[in-house]
Amino acid sequence: xxxxxxxxxxxxxxxxxxxxxxxxxxxxxxxxxxxxxxxxxxxxxxxxxxxxxxxxxxxxxxxxxxxxxxxxxxxxxxxxxxxxxxxxxxxxxxxxxxxxxxxxxxxxxxxxxxxxxxxxxxxxxxxxxxxxxxxxxxxxxxxxxxxxxxxxxxxxxxxxxxxxxxxxxxxxxxxxxxxxxxxxxxxxxxxxxxxxxxxxxxxxxxxxxxxxxxxxxxxxxxxxxxxxxxxxxxxxxxxxxxxxxxxxxxxxxxxxxxxxxxxxxxxxxxxxxxxxxxxxxxxxxxxxxxxxxxxxxxxxxxxxxxxxxxxxxxxxxxxxxxxxxxxxxxxxxxxxxxxxxxxxxxxxxxxxxxx
Amino acid sequence: xxxxxxxxxxxxxxxxxxxxxxxxxxxxxxxxxxxxxxxxxxxxxxxxxxxxxxxxxxxxxxxxxxxxxxxxxxxxxxxxxxxxxxxxxxxxxxxxxxxxxxxxxxxxxxxxxxxxxxxxxxxxxxxxxxxxxxxxxxxxxxxxxxxxxxxxxxxxxxxxxxxxxxxxxxxxxxxxxxxxxxxxxxxxxxxxxxxxxxxxxxxxxxxxxxxxxxxxxxxxxxxxxxxxxxxxxxxxxxxxxxxxxxxxxxxxxxxxxxxxxxxxxxxxxxxxxxxxxxxxxxxxxxxxxxxxxxxxxxxxxxxxxxxxxxxxxxxxxxxxxxxxxxxxxxxxxxxxxxxxxxxxxxxxxxxxxxx
Numbered sequence: 001x002x003x004x005x006x007x008x009x010x011x012x013x014x015x016x017x018x019x020x021x022x023x024x025x026x027x028x029x030x031x032x033x034x035x036x037x038x039x040x041x042x043x044x045x046x047x048x049x050x051x052x053x054x055x056x057x058x059x060x061x062x063x064x065x066x067x068x069x070x071x072x073x074x075x076x077x078x079x080x081x082x083x084x085x086x087x088x089x090x091x092x093x094x095x096x097x098x099x100x101x102x103x104x105x106x107x108x109x110x111x112x113x114x115x116x117x118x119x120x121x122x123x124x125x126x127x128x129x130x131x132x133x134x135x136x137x138x139x140x141x142x143x144x145x146x147x148x149x150x151x152x153x154x155x156x157x158x159x160x161x162x163x164x165x166x167x168x169x170x171x172x173x174x175x176x177x178x179x180x181x182x183x184x185x186x187x188x189x190x191x192x193x194x195x196x197x198x199x200x201x202x203x204x205x206x207x208x209x210x211x212x213x214x215x216x217x218x219x220x221x222x223x224x225x226x227x228x229x230x231x232x233x234x235x236x237x238x239x240x241x242x243x244x245x246x247x248x249x250x251x252x253x254x255x256x257x258x259x260x261x262x263x264x265x266x267x268x269x270x271x272x273x274x275x276x277x278x279x280x281x282x283x284x285x286x287x288x289x290x291x292x293x294x295x296x297x298x299x300x301x302x303x304x305x306x307x308x309x310x311x312x313x314x315x316x317x318x319x320x321x322x323x324x325x326x327x328x329x330x331x332x333x334x335x336x337x338x339x340x341x342x343x344x345x346x347x348x349x350x351x352x353x354x355x
Numbered sequence: 356x357x358x359x360x361x362x363x364x365x366x367x368x369x370x371x372x373x374x375x376x377x378x379x380x381x382x383x384x385x386x387x388x389x390x391x392x393x394x395x396x397x398x399x400x401x402x403x404x405x406x407x408x409x410x411x412x413x414x415x416x417x418x419x420x421x422x423x424x425x426x427x428x429x430x431x432x433x434x435x436x437x438x439x440x441x442x443x444x445x446x447x448x449x450x451x452x453x454x455x456x457x458x459x460x461x462x463x464x465x466x467x468x469x470x471x472x473x474x475x476x477x478x479x480x481x482x483x484x485x486x487x488x489x490x491x492x493x494x495x496x497x498x499x500x501x502x503x504x505x506x507x508x509x510x511x512x513x514x515x516x517x518x519x520x521x522x523x524x525x526x527x528x529x530x531x532x533x534x535x536x537x538x539x540x541x542x543x544x545x546x547x548x549x550x551x552x553x554x555x556x557x558x559x560x561x562x563x564x565x566x567x568x569x570x571x572x573x574x575x576x577x578x579x580x581x582x583x584x585x586x587x588x589x590x591x592x593x594x595x596x597x598x599x600x601x602x603x604x605x606x607x608x609x610x611x612x613x614x615x616x617x618x619x620x621x622x623x624x625x626x627x628x629x630x631x632x633x634x635x636x637x638x639x640x641x642x643x644x645x646x647x648x649x650x651x652x653x654x655x656x657x658x659x660x661x662x663x664x665x666x667x668x669x670x671x672x673x674x675x676x677x678x679x680x681x682x683x684x685x686x687x688x689x690x691x692x693x694x695x696x697x698x699x700x701x702x703x704x705x706x707x708x709x710x
Contacts, residue, residue, distance in 0.1 A: 138605055148540050151548050185503050185593040193506050193590055219597025223605035235548055236591045238540040240598045242574025247602040250493055250578035254637045258630025265627045272623025275613025282609045 004036050004059075005323045007316055008100035010091040011041030012068040013107025015306050018042070021106065022049040024312025026056045031313070032320050038094055040065045040087040065090045069111045071305055078111030079118060088112060092119045095298035101323035104290075104315050106303040113149060113293065113302075120296040125335050128153070129295035130161050130234070131302070132168055133241055134318070136282055137225030143169050143178075144222060144230040147291060148238035155198035158182065158231055162203055163334045164294040165229035166211035171325035172318070175228055177210065181217035183232035183240070192216065199231070210334045252280075290315035292322065299327050359391050359414075360678045362671055363455035365446040366396030367423040368462025370661050373397070376461065377404040379667025381411045386668070387675050393449055395420045395442040420445045424466045426660055433466030434473060443467060447474045450653035456678035459645075459670050461658040468504060468648065468657075475651040480690050483508070484650035485516050485589070486657070487523055488596055489673070491637055492580030498524050498533075499577060499585040502646060503593035510553035513537065513586055517558055518689045519649040520584035521566035526680035527673070530583055532565065536572035538587035538595070547571065554586070565689045607635075645670035647677065654682050 009025060011018045018041055029035050036059045039046055043064035050057050065087035069078045082089050088107050092115055094100040105112050113129070122129055130146035145165045146153065153161065162180045169178035182200055184192045196216070203213035214227055219240055222230050232240070255276075259269045269276065289311040291302040299322050303315035366376045373396055384390050391414045394401055398419035405412050420442035424433045437444050443462050447470055449455040460467050468484070477484060485501035500520045501508065508516065517535045524533035537555055539547045551571070558568035569582055574595055577585050587595070610631075614624045624631065644666040646657040654677050658670035 136605075138608060151540075183594060185506075185590055185597075219594040219599075220601030220604070222598060223601040232594075235540055236594050239538060239574040239587075239591050239595050242540075243577060243595045243598045244574075244602045246575030246578040247599045248606060249575070250491075251603060251606050251634060253493060254634045255630060258633035259627055261630065265630045268623045268625065268627025268630070270623065272614055272620045272627060275610060275616065275620045275623070278613035279606060279609045 004034050005320055006036045006038060006100045007319050007323070008038045008040065008091040008094035008103045009316075010088045010103070010105035010107050011039040011046045011062075012065070012087040013105040013112075013305075014303065014312070015071065015106075016308065018046050018049055020307065020309050020312055022046065022053070022056070023309035024307070024316060025060070026053045027309055027313035028316035028320070029056055029059065032317060035059065035316070035320060037061070038063060038091075038100055040090040040094070042066075042068070042087075063090060069107050071108045073108060073111055075110040075114035078108065079114050082111070082115070083118070089115050089119065092116050092298075092300055095300065096120055102299045102301060102319035104301045104303060104312075104319050106305055106307050106312060106315075108305065109148075109291070109302055112300065116293050116296055116300045120298045120300070122295055123297055123332065123335065125339060126160055126164075126295040128157055129293055130164060131291040132165055132294050133291055134172070135222055135230070135241075135244070137223050139225030141173065142222060142225060142228055142230055143172070144232070144237060144241065145294065146232065146234040146237050147241045148234045149293070151233065151235045153195065153233035155195045155202055158195060158199035158233070159202050159206075159338070160295070160335070161231045162199070162211060162213070162229065163208070163338050164331050165231060167330040167334045168292060168294065168322075168327060169228045170210075171327045171330060172321050173228060177212050178228035179214050179226070180211045180229040180231060181214050181221065181227035183222075183230050183236060184216035184218065186216075186218050195233070206338065208334075208338060210337060290318040292318070294331065297328070299323075359389050360675055361391045361393065361455045362674050362678070363393045363395065363446040363449035363458045364671075365443045365458070365460035365462050366394040366401045366417075367420070367442040368460040368467075368660075369658065369667070370426065370461075371663065373401050373404055375662065375664055375667060377401065377408070377411070378664035379662070379671060380415070381408045382664055382668035383671035383675070384411055384414065387672060390414065390671070390675060392416070393418060393446075393455055395445040395449070397421075397423070397442075418445060424462050426463045428463060428466055430465040430469035433463065434469050437466070437470070438473070444470050444474065447471050447653075447655055450655065451475055457654045457656060457674035459656045459658060459667075459674050461660055461662050461667060461670075463660065464503075464646070464657055467655065471648050471651055471655045475653045475655070477650055478652055478687065478690065480694060481515055481519075481650040483512055484648055485519060486646040487520055487649050488646055489527070490577055490585070490596075490599070492578050494580030496528065497577060497580060497583055497585055498527070499587070499592060499596065500649065501587065501589040501592050502596045503589045504648070506588065506590045508550065508588035510550045510557055513550060513554035513588070514557050514561070514693070515650070515690070516586045517554070517566060517568070517584065518563070518693050519686050520586060522685040522689045523647060523649065523677075523682060524583045525565075526682045526685060527676050528583060532567050533583035534569050534581070535566045535584040535586060536569050536576065536582035538577075538585050538591060539571040539573065541571070541573050550588070561693060563689075563693060565692060645673040647673070649686065652683070654678075
């Protein structure tokens with residue numbers, strides 16, 4: 001059994017509140033007995049929920065936080081009202097102080113990112129953080145980043161995303177040299193966005209030991225699983241992620257409508273149920289719940305706001321994988337290799353030349 | 356029966372060549388007897404194929420073209436080698452001369468767009484053409500544009516796309532005042548790309564009679580069918596389209612793998628087959644085959660390069676709908692209303708102010 005891993009939880013985040021968070025922590029603990037928790041939130045609500053689960057209570061500490069960031073607070077509002085004293089802030093700050101290895105919150109994404117940036121700051125050499133999502137593919141899973149932290153990214157930032165995403169792929173998938181693709185469009189007359197082309201040249205020239213750059217990938221390549229890491233800027237990445245989720249839901253709905261039409265189709269469904277369950281499991285957003293904030297001095301994981309206990313437990317288990325493999329150190333290491341290779345400087349020069 | 360409609364076909368375009376094109380035309384004719392065709396291509400190959408189908412031969416004319424644009428030709432190569440004399444060019448030119456109402460080609464997208472722009476030119480007041488795709492939704496179909504004609508679009512170009520997409524929705528879906536959404540991302544801290552925000556303000560202020568602007572939509576809203584037209588720039592649009600196609604394929608593959616596992620699941624599949632067929636039909640890319648080039652002085656439809664006769668027939672039927680409703684005239688009309696309202700001028704002023 002690995003040594004204990006401490007995760008800080010924003011007990012008040014998410015649509016379902018502390019009941020869901022505490023139930024999720026209990027579920028994760030059943031599967032990962034090395035976990036310990038610090039839960040931040042309204043003590044009067046959270047403490048009894050934890051106390052009701054003796055096994056969880058034995059490895060948890062509840063810390064009172066008087067302010068709750070609401071799901072519809074604007075990031076600026078949340079920062080004004082919740083800095084230092086909200087459950088969200090305190091959960092992030094526990095990573096900064098070293099009390100916890102990773103923070104998990106199902107709270108509002110904008111507020112969480114604003115607070116994480118403010119509290120943890122970006123890593124040396126990184127201008128902008130990214131949100132990485134885990135994407136189910138035909139061959140397993142891939143990491144896609146950025147899925148919405150920032151709009152637009154220059155070539156250097158895309159390369160940073162490639163290095164950070166690869167560090168995450170090594171942590172989560174255990175591959176030595178993750179295959180990395182740059183998301184682009186293949187329509188012939190459009191040669192691809194300038195930043196993407198330049199990032200491709202930089203990655204090819206750098207020939208990093210941490211990752212294998214395989215070239216451009218298109219939207220339909222993501223699910224094929226031909227790469228471990230898909231790099232893109234946040235606008236296109238967010239749209240790709242949401243579109244895939246929407247398409248999966250849409251197909252599920254067509255299938256359900258088709259099945260419920262006659263007794264024959266309903267019977268067929270019962271017989272073929274294992275096939276449907278397999279599909280459901282593969283596409284279950286709860287299994288791959290958790291957007292990972294990369295590029296900060298500490299890892300914060302955003303669970304879906306609408307997650308149930310099962311989904312939240314997945315996000316906690318993802319946090320555990322990150323902690324176990326010391327993701328932050330791996331990213332620092334990867335960036336150091338890249339910068340030592342001198343390509344970051346070469347890149348800025350090349351960029352200036354192109355302007 | 357409507358009066359006859361003449362469609363020009365690039366008989367040499369597509370992976371499968373003239374056999375597929377001629378078979379597709381014959382299929383479309385069975386369903387739409389008002390169709391007439393002019394087929395451009397290698398006469399020695401195309402004429403016998405047409406002659407072998409007496410009904411098709413009765414409404415078709417074959418015109419020899421000595422040059423074939425290859426699927427991997429770069430747009431510049433294609434233009435150099437194929438202007439004036441390729442089957443692709445001649446098919447487009449038939450729209451310019453008025454001989455045909457709409458042109459359909461399964462040839463290479465980049466070359467087709469380059470030739471269409473060169474031959475037909477953009478409409479007055481339109482800077483950039485767009486490619487519009489028809490997207491299956493839970494409530495029917497939606498039009499998404501641009502899916503890859505050009506990368507990036509300023510606010511004015513997005514508004515042009517909205518007007519053109521609405522004209523197409525009126526032609527294809529027969530709705531009076533199509534609902535239009537701007538594709539954006541909903542992550543809170545990112546307020547949305549500047550161009551999208553400004554386009555939203557322009558559309559709201561313009562309050563056009565041709566369309567109902569309903570605000571921002573996200574990637575997962577496209578398939579829900581809450582709008583008739585989804586407007587975005589070409590990079591994000593192409594990625595969304597390809598990602599949706601990829602996800603649909605991926606789900607189909609999971610399902611097939613699940614079904615083939617045991618005799619019980621295979622039996623269940625047979626009983627529930629109508630449900631699967633329904634899903635297959637709904638997501639069949641052949642049913643919605645055809646990227647429509649908008650913003651040129653004439654309509655060109657790009658069929659998938661890998662289309663079979665059924666898919667190519669769909670693209671021809673789409674061309675027929677466009678011709679029947681005089682899409683080009685509707686776009687001109689829509690743009691005229693918009694420009695008369697003076698918003699285009701206001702927009703450029705506002706944009707200058709922001710720079």
